[in-house]
Amino acid sequence: MPKPKDINPQPPITKENIQLKQPQTVAGGLPAITSAVKHAFREMDAQQSIKTLFQVNQMDGFDCPGCAWPDPDDRRSVLGEYCENGAKAIAEEATKKRVTPEFFQQYTVAELSQYSDFWLGKQGRITQPMVLQTGQTKYEPISWESAFQLIAKHLNELNNPNEAIFYTSGRTSNEAAFLYQLFVRQFGTNNLPDCSNMCHESSGVALSETVGIGKGSVKLEDFYVADLIIIQGQNPGTNHPRMLSALQQAKRNGAKIITINPLPEAGLLRFKNPQELSGFVGSGTQLTDLFLPVKINGDVALLKGIMKILWDEEQAKDDIFDKEFIKNKTVGFEEFIADLKEQDIVKLAKACGISVREMEQAADLIMQSKNIIICWAMGITQHKNGVENIREIVNLLLLKGSIGKAGAGTCPVRGHSNVQGDRTMGIWEKPKAAFLEKLAQVFDFEPPSAHGYNTVEAIQAMADNKAKVFIAMGGNFLSATPDTELTAEALQNCDLTVQISTKLNRSHLLHGKTALILPCLGRSEKDIQKSGEQFVSVENSMGVVHQSRGKLPPASPHLRSEPDIVAALAMATLGTRSKVDWQALVDNYDLIRDKIEQVIAGFDNYNERVRKKGGFYLPNGAREGQFNTLSKKAHFTVNQVVTHQLSAGEYLMMTIRSHDQFNTTIYGLDDRYRGIYNGRRVVMMNEQDMQKASFKKGDFVNLYSHYEGKKRVAACFMVVPYPIPRQCVATYFPEANVLVPLHLKAHKSDTPASKSVVVRMELCG
Numbered sequence: 195m196p197k198p199k200d201i202n203p204q205p206p207i208t209k210e211n212i213q214l215k216q217p218q219t220v221a222g223g224l225p226a227i228t229s230a231v232k233h234a235f236r237e238m239d240a241q242q243s244i245k246t247l248f249q250v251n252q253m254d255g256f257d258c259p260g261c262a263w264p265d266p267d268d269r270r271s272v273l274g275e276y277c278e279n280g281a282k283a284i285a286e287e288a289t290k291k292r293v294t295p296e297f298f299q300q301y302t303v304a305e306l307s308q309y310s311d312f313w314l315g316k317q318g319r320i321t322q323p324m325v326l327q328t329g330q331t332k333y334e335p336i337s338w339e340s341a342f343q344l345i346a347k348h349l350n351e352l353n354n355p356n357e358a359i360f361y362t363s364g365r366t367s368n369e370a371a372f373l374y375q376l377f378v379r380q381f382g383t384n385n386l387p388d389c390s391n392m393c394h395e396s397s398g399v400a401l402s403e404t405v406g407i408g409k410g411s412v413k414l415e416d417f418y419v420a421d422l423i424i425i426q427g428q429n430p431g432t433n434h435p436r437m438l439s440a441l442q443q444a445k446r447n448g449a450k451i452i453t454i455n456p457l458p459e460a461g462l463l464r465f466k467n468p469q470e471l472s473g474f475v476g477s478g479t480q481l482t483d484l485f486l487p488v489k490i491n492g493d494v495a496l497l498k499g500i501m502k503i504l505w506d507e508e509q510a511k512d513d514i515f516d517k518e519f520i521k522n523k524t525v526g527f528e529e530f531i532a533d534l535k536e537q538d539i540v541k542l543a544k545a546c547g548i549s550v551r552e553m554e555q556a557a558d559l560i561m562q563s564k565n566i567i568i569c570w571a572m573g574i575t576q577h578k579n580g581v582e583n584i585r586e587i588v589n590l591l592l593l594k595g596s597i598g599k600a601g602a603g604t605c606p607v608r609g610h611s612n613v614q615g616d617r618t619m620g621i622w623e624k625p626k627a628a629f630l631e632k633l634a635q636v637f638d639f640e641p642p643s644a645h646g647y648n649t650v651e652a653i654q655a656m657a658d659n660k661a662k663v664f665i666a667m668g669g670n671f672l673s674a675t676p677d678t679e680l681t682a683e684a685l686q687n688c689d690l691t692v693q694i695s696t697k698l699n700r701s702h703l704l705h706g707k708t709a710l711i712l713p714c715l716g717r718s719e720k721d722i723q724k725s726g727e728q729f730v731s732v733e734n735s736m737g738v739v740h741q742s743r744g745k746l747p748p749a750s751p752h753l754r755s756e757p758d759i760v761a762a763l764a765m766a767t768l769g770t771r772s773k774v775d776w777q778a779l780v781d782n783y784d785l786i787r788d789k790i791e792q793v794i795a796g797f798d799n800y801n802e803r804v805r806k807k808g809g810f811y812l813p814n815g816a817r818e819g820q821f822n823t824l825s826k827k828a829h830f831t832v833n834q835v836v837t838h839q840l841s842a843g844e845y846l847m848m849t850i851r852s853h854d855q856f857n858t859t860i861y862g863l864d865d866r867y868r869g870i871y872n873g874r875r876v877v878m879m880n881e882q883d884m885q886k887a888s889f890k891k892g893d894f895v896n897l898y899s900h901y902e903g904k905k906r907v908a909a910c911f912m913v914v915p916y917p918i919p920r921q922c923v924a925t926y927f928p929e930a931n932v933l934v935p936l937h938l939k940a941h942k943s944d945t946p947a948s949k950s951v952v953v954r955m956e957l958c959g
C-alpha cells in the first residue's frame with residue numbers, strides 16, 4: 195500500500211510574525227505569577243484553576259506532571275508547591291477542551307498535519323479510543339475491547355516478539371511502568387526504548403562506570419549546606435523553576451554559584467521568588483557569582499583547564515585536593531594527572547572560549563570550597579562525548595572529595611517527572627541479569643535476555659522493516675526523536691502504531707498502516723478501580739519515592755488508567771500464556787506495589803512507607819561514599835578534548851527549550867526570558883557572525899546539515915542576534931530536529947547529539 199505523502203511530519207513552515215525584545219536578566223517575580231494565572235485561566239475556569247493549583251505537590255495531592263525536581267521535605271508553601279511552568283503543565287492536562295469523535299470526523303489526518311503542534315495540543319483532551327483503519331483517512335471511535343483485540347492480533351501474528359517496540363515517556367507512574375515492562379517481557383522482548391535514551395542516558399552510563407550508580411548522589415538538603423554549586427548545561431529558570439528557590443536558599447546560607455552555559459540564561463543570573471513577598475518588590479537575589487559563557491561542547495576543555503590550574507596550586511600549597519579521599523576511595527588518579535600535565539592551558543582556553551583568567555577565577559572559588567555540588571542537564575548529555583563530559587565532571591568532584599558527604603555530590607537534574615522511576619521499574623532495553631532473574635522467580639516465566647532496541651535503534655529497525663508494531667506509553671515519538679523525516683518514514687512502515695496518550699500530537703498523525711489512539715487518565719485525575727480510589731507513586735530526581743493522588747474528575751468517562759490499559763493489553767495478548775493475575779493487580783494497586791517490593795531492591799514495606807509523609811529515599815551507595823563499581827572505588831577517567839573543525843559559514847547548533855513548552859507540548863509562543871515573542875522558528879546567532887555572514891536581524895534563513903552524505907533542511911528561521919559565543923547558534927526543539935542525524939549520537943549511551951549539530955545557513959526567499 196502506498197504511504198500517504200500528504201501528511202506533514204514537520205510543523206507548518208511559514209514566516210512567523212516574531213517580535214524581539216531585550217533578553218531579561220531576572221527570573222520569577224510578578225510576571226511568573228501573571229503568566230501562570232493566564233495559562234491556567236485559558237484552560238480552566240477560575241475556581242477550578244485555584245483549586246487545582248493548590249493541590250500540586252502537597253503531601254496528599256498529586257505530583258506535578260512537569261519536571262522531576264524534588265519537593266521540600268517539610269516547608270511546603272501553602273500557596274501550592276508549583277511554579278509558573280508547573281502551572282502551565284497542569285493547565286495543559288486539566289483543560290476543559292475536548293478532542294471528541296466529532297472532532298476527528300471534521301478532519302482527515304493529512305488536514306490535521308497542516309496545523310502547528312501548538313494548535314494540535316490546544317484542542318484539548320482526547321475522550322475516546324480511536325482507530326484509523328487501513329486505507330482510511332480519518333480516525334473513528336472503537337471500543338476498548340476491540341482495540342485490545344486488534345493489538346493482540348497484530349502482536350501474536352508477528353514472526354518474532356522482537357518485531358514489536360514498546361516506547362515509554364517519563365510521565366508513567368511506577369505502577370504502570372512495572373506492569374508494562376512485565377507484559378513486554380512476558381510477550382518476549384526487551385524492546386523497551388524510552389525518553390531517557392534521549393535525555394540522561396549519558397549520565398546513567400558515566401555515573402555507573404565512575405561512581406557505581408546511574409543516579410545523582412545529592413539530596414535537596416545538600417543545597418542548603420554546599421559551599422559551591424556549579425550549574426552546567428542546564429536552564430533551571432525555565433525547565434526546573436523550583437530549583438531556583440533551593441539556589442536562593444543556598445546563596446542565603448553563603449554558597450557561591452558558577453554557571454557554565456553558552457547563554458546568559460535569565461534564571462541563572464537573578465531570581466525573585468514568586469512565593470515570597472520580597473519576590474514582588476526589590477531586585478531579587480543574585481544567583482550566579484561567576485558566569486562562564488563556554489562554547490557549545492567546550493566543557494571538557496574548560497574543566498581540564500580549571501583542573502590544571504588546581505593541580506598547579508596543589509603542587510605549590512599541598513592542600514587543594516582531598517588526598518585522603520583520593521587515596522582511600524578512588525582509582526586512576528595517576529593516569530588522570532599524567533594526562534592533565536600534558537595539557538596546554540592556552541589551547542584549552544581556545545577550545546572552550548573561556549580565558550585563562552576566567553578559569554583562574556573558577557579555580558579560586560573551587561579552592562575556597564570543601565563541599566561542591568555540580569548540577570547538569572541536556573547541555574552536557576546531548577553531545578557525541580556526552581558520557582565523557584560527565585566523567586570529567588566526576589573527576590573534578592573526586593579531586594575535592596566532594597561526593598558522599600553533606601553539601602556535595604553529583605546532581606544530574608532529571609527531566610520528566612518520573613523518568614528516573616521508570617528506569618528503576620525496569621523500563622530499560624538493557625536489563626541487568628539480576629533484575630531478570632528476580633522477575634523470573636517472582637512471576638515464574640523465562641524473560642528474554644538479549645538486549646532490545648534503544649530509541650535510535652528502534653527507529654532504524656522500523657526504517658529497515660525489522661519492526662512492524664510500535665506501541666507508545668505516552669510521549670511524542672515522532673517529534674521528540676532526531677531526524678524527523680526519517681522517523682516519520684519509520685513509523686509509516688509499521689503495520690500498527692498505538693499511542694496511549696492524553697493529548698493530540700504529531701505522533702498520532704504519522705502512523706502505521708493501522709493506528710490506534712488510546713486515551714488515558716492524567717496524573718491530576720481521580721483513579722477509581724474495583725477496590726476503590728487508587729494512588730500511584732513516582733521517584734523524583736533525588737531518589738525519593740512518594741505517592742501521587744489525582745483529585746480532579748476524569749476528562750471523560752471513557753478514559754482508563756495506564757495500569758488498567760497495560761493489564762488489559764496483557765490479558766488480550768498473552769491469555770493463558772501468562773500466570774499473572776493481571777485483573778487482581780489492577781483492582782488494587784497495593785498488589786502491584788507488593789510485587790515491585792519482591793522484585794526490586796530498596797522497596798521494602800513499599801505500601802507502608804509510600805504512605806508516609808513525603809515518601810522514602812531509595813538506597814544510594816555514592817551518597818554514603820560507597821562506590822559499587824567493580825573495584826569498589828570511584829574511578830578517575832581520562833577524557834579527550836573535542837574540537838569541532840568548523841569551516842567558514844559553518845556553525846555548531848544546539849536545540850533547546852523555550853520558556854513556553856514542555857518538550858514537544860507547546861504551551862505558548864513566547865520565550866519571555868530570552869525576549870523572543872510570538873514564534874518559534876528562530877536561530878539565535880552572535881552579532882559578529884551575523885555581520886560576517888551579511889545577515890540582518892529579522893532575516894529569514896534556511897538551515898542545512900550535511901551528515902554521511904545526506905543533506906537535511908530546516909526552512910524559514912528568523913535570525914535573532916543574541917549573546918552567544920562565536921560560531922555557535924541555538925534553535926528550538928522540536929522544530930530543528932529535522933536537522934539532527936539519527937546516527938549523530940553519544941558514544942556508549944547512544945543519546946542523540948542534539949546539542950552539537952554542524953549547520954550552514956542561507957537566506958531564504
Ligand SMILES: Nc1nc2c(c(=O)[nH]1)N[C@H]1C(S)=C(S)[C@@H](COP(=O)(O)OP(=O)(O)OC[C@H]3O[C@@H](n4cnc5c(=O)[nH]c(N)nc54)[C@H](O)[C@@H]3O)O[C@H]1N2
Pocket residue numbers: 260261262279393426427428429430432433434454455456457459488489490491492493571572573574608609610848849850851852853855856857858949
Ligand atoms: N518547562 C519545562 N520544563 C522541563 C522541560 C520542558 O521542556 N519545559 N523538559 C523536561 C525535560 S524532559 C528535561 S530533560 C529537562 C531539560 O532541561 P535543560 O537541560 O535545562 O533543557 P534545554 O533547554 O535542553 O537546556 C539546555 C541548557 O544547556 C545549555 N547548553 C547547550 N549546549 C551546551 C554545552 O555544550 N555546554 C554547556 N555548558 N551548556 C550547554 C543551553 O544553553 C541551555 O541553557 O527539563 C525538564 N523540564
Ligand SMILES: Nc1nc2c(c(=O)[nH]1)N[C@H]1C(S)=C(S)[C@@H](COP(=O)(O)OP(=O)(O)OC[C@H]3O[C@@H](n4cnc5c(=O)[nH]c(N)nc54)[C@H](O)[C@@H]3O)O[C@H]1N2
Pocket residue numbers: 362363364365366389390392393394572576609610667668669670671673674675676694695696697698699714715716717756849850851856857858859927928930931934948
Ligand atoms: N532536538 C532535541 N530533541 C530532543 C531533546 C532536545 O533537547 N533537543 N530533548 C529530548 C528529551 S530530554 C526528552 S525527555 C524527549 C521527550 O520525549 P517524549 O517524552 O516522547 O515527549 P513529550 O513531548 O514529553 O510527550 C508529550 C506527549 O505525552 C502525552 N502525555 C502527557 N501526559 C501523559 C500521561 O500522563 N500519560 C500518557 N500516556 N501520555 C501523556 C501527551 O499526549 C503529549 O502529547 O525529547 C528529546 N528530544
Ligand SMILES: [Mo]
Pocket residue numbers: 389392393394608609610
Ligand atoms: Mo528529558
